Amino acid sequence: MTETATPSAKVLDTLIVGAGISGLTLAYSLHDRQILVSESTGRVGGNITTESSGEFLWEEGPNSFQPKPEMLQLIVDVGLEQELILADRRLPRFVYWQGKLHPVPMSPPAAISSQLLSWPGKLRALIGALGFVPPAMGEQLSQQGGEETVAQFFGRHLGAEVTERLVTPFVSGVYAGDVNQLSAAAAFRRVVQLESVGGGLLAGAIMSQKNRKPVMPNPNLPKTKPGELGSFKQGLQALPLAIASQLGSAVKLKWRLTSLHPTEQQTYIARFATAEDVQQVEARTVVLTTPAYVAAELLQPIASQASQALRKFYYPPVASVVLAYPISALKYPLRGFGNLIPRSQGIRTLGTIWTSSLFPGRAPQGWQVLTSYIGGATDPEITDLDSEQIAQAVHQDLCKILLKPDAQPKVLAVHLWQRAIPQYTLGHEQRWQQITTNLQQLPGIYLCSNYIDGVALPDCVLRAQGRAADINQYLQSQL
Numbered sequence: 289m290t291e292t293a294t295p296s297a298k299v300l301d302t303l304i305v306g307a308g309i310s311g312l313t314l315a316y317s318l319h320d321r322q323i324l325v326s327e328s329t330g331r332v333g334g335n336i337t338t339e340s341s342g343e344f345l346w347e348e349g350p351n352s353f354q355p356k357p358e359m360l361q362l363i364v365d366v367g368l369e370q371e372l373i374l375a376d377r378r379l380p381r382f383v384y385w386q387g388k389l390h391p392v393p394m395s396p397p398a399a400i401s402s403q404l405l406s407w408p409g410k411l412r413a414l415i416g417a418l419g420f421v422p423p424a425m426g427e428q429l430s431q432q433g434g435e436e437t438v439a440q441f442f443g444r445h446l447g448a449e450v451t452e453r454l455v456t457p458f459v460s461g462v463y464a465g466d467v468n469q470l471s472a473a474a475a476f477r478r479v480v481q482l483e484s485v486g487g488g489l490l491a492g493a494i495m496s497q498k499n500r501k502p503v504m505p506n507p508n509l510p511k512t513k514p515g516e517l518g519s520f521k522q523g524l525q526a527l528p529l530a531i532a533s534q535l536g537s538a539v540k541l542k543w544r545l546t547s548l549h550p551t552e553q554q555t556y557i558a559r560f561a562t563a564e565d566v567q568q569v570e571a572r573t574v575v576l577t578t579p580a581y582v583a584a585e586l587l588q589p590i591a592s593q594a595s596q597a598l599r600k601f602y603y604p605p606v607a608s609v610v611l612a613y614p615i616s617a618l619k620y621p622l623r624g625f626g627n628l629i630p631r632s633q634g635i636r637t638l639g640t641i642w643t644s645s646l647f648p649g650r651a652p653q654g655w656q657v658l659t660s661y662i663g664g665a666t667d668p669e670i671t672d673l674d675s676e677q678i679a680q681a682v683h684q685d686l687c688k689i690l691l692k693p694d695a696q697p698k699v700l701a702v703h704l705w706q707r708a709i710p711q712y713t714l715g716h717e718q719r720w721q722q723i724t725t726n727l728q729q730l731p732g733i734y735l736c737s738n739y740i741d742g743v744a745l746p747d748c749v750l751r752a753q754g755r756a757a758d759i760n761q762y763l764q765s766q767l
């Protein structure tokens with residue numbers, strides 16, 4: 289359905305829908321152009337949700353980011369360099385296994401001495417890493433459209449023990465996902481590619497390292513070391529706020545996009561429900577940075593096949609539970625990043641970040657803040673509990689792992705994300721192909737969100753910068 293555009297005083301170069309990190313980065317990359325960012329809620333940041341009360345400061349969405357160069361460049365560009373804080377990379381991560389916390393081995397000698405894995409488990413992993421890997425199961429693979437699940441891929445390469453005790457908790461930590469549903473090729477693309485480079489993961493890693501061109505560190509960026517994690521003194525929300533302040537009046541809060549229609553002039557008419565009235569703008573290009581299920585609704589009338597494929601992306605519910613305890617309530621002092629819990633250990637909580645051990649300024653003297661995640665693809669029934677029950681479930685789990693028996697929590701937050709993180713399940717790449725093919729009939733419409741090519745904040749930044757380059761090229765070609 290096309291519309292005839294009414295002669296408009298101003299046709300935007302780009303309308304960006306959504307003011308999460310994707311939309312704001314995109315807008316910042318295009319800020320020399322005529323742009324508008326529409327955000328349905330009353331705040332910028334999307335998933336990034338920093339909250340505070342007294343001397344407590346915590347995150348209810350993402351907690352930290354890997355300080356990759358593209359992220360650091362953005363931080364410098366928006367004037368946040370002095371606000372950046374980096375967690376000590378030597379802080380260990382722990383896995384809870386059979387009643388004990390075990391540090392995740394970060395080097396071959398640490399793996400050899402680790403008590404997290406048995407000797408047969410270590411040997412199996414070593415043999416697989418060296419390249420003695422059975423081929424993928426042919427029949428099973430063809431039933432799954434040629435794709436392996438994460439459990440199948442890592443089980444074949446490193447054995448069942450590493451998969452259960454290291455891969456499964458890692459998947460909980462990043463995706464709140466299910467290793468039996470996620471596609472290895474989509475969720476662990478770079479790791480899966482190592483198989484084609486070197487047969488085994490170790491040989492593949494060595495060969496890719498050899499083939500990689502050396503990257504000169506940029507002297508204008510803050511110095512970081514591999515393994516460090518970043519945030520800001522005032523929490524992650526500092527980044528969206530800083531970008532939005534540079535964009536000024538181009539960001540419209542409480543502007544919810546309700547419909548999108550192509551015109552005969554190769555532009556799009558977008559209508560918004562705002563706090564006061566209904567608004568309409570015309571734009572040459574439109575980028576939807578909303579979650580897939582919102583993009584599916586908006587595209588239904590104009591790209592129904594893309595819409596159908598977008599509906600298939602699954603976002604399980606996850607609750608972030610932020611509890612504070614006096615230090616005296618802890619079984620032992622917490623020095624580390626946090627702990628993850630394999631699903632087989634009879635503990636409902638997926639994992640806990642030891643927030644105030646990671647970054648300074650998160651808790652008053654004598655207190656520890658713990659941010660736990662519960663729910664996810666293996667436990668969607670979390671939505672049956674109310675906030676009090678969720679806090680209680682997490683507290684009871686923490687009592688088994690970190691706390692003395694009589695510990696009492698100060699509940700800072702229970703944030704239930706009804707649809708949290710998109711799952712890169714089997715068929716992911718194929719769905720994305722369908723979407724891009726169908727959208728070719730709508731030149732100037734772009735999708736840019738975390739349901740493709742990585743969920744982490746630096747992935748969102750890198751993808752948004754790439755999408756901005758595509759849009760610039762498209763707009764140039766239209767002159």
Ligand SMILES: Cc1cc2nc3c(=O)[nH]c(=O)nc-3n(C[C@H](O)[C@H](O)[C@H](O)COP(=O)(O)OP(=O)(O)OC[C@H]3O[C@@H](n4cnc5c(N)ncnc54)[C@H](O)[C@@H]3O)c2cc1C
Nearest residue numbers: 306308309310328334335349350351352545738743744745
């Ligand atoms: C609980 C949790 C923990 C996480 N932990 C980490 C972590 O520690 N580190 C990390 O790197 N990543 C983490 N992530 C992932 C990361 O936070 C997200 O991938 C990223 O923030 C997504 O940003 P985005 O801009 O693509 O989408 P979003 O943040 O979802 O932004 C989309 C925006 O679009 C708006 N919108 C929706 N519909 C409309 C409409 N019709 N009109 C206008 N606007 C609309 C929304 O209100 C929202 O502001 C976590 C995610 C969650 C949920």
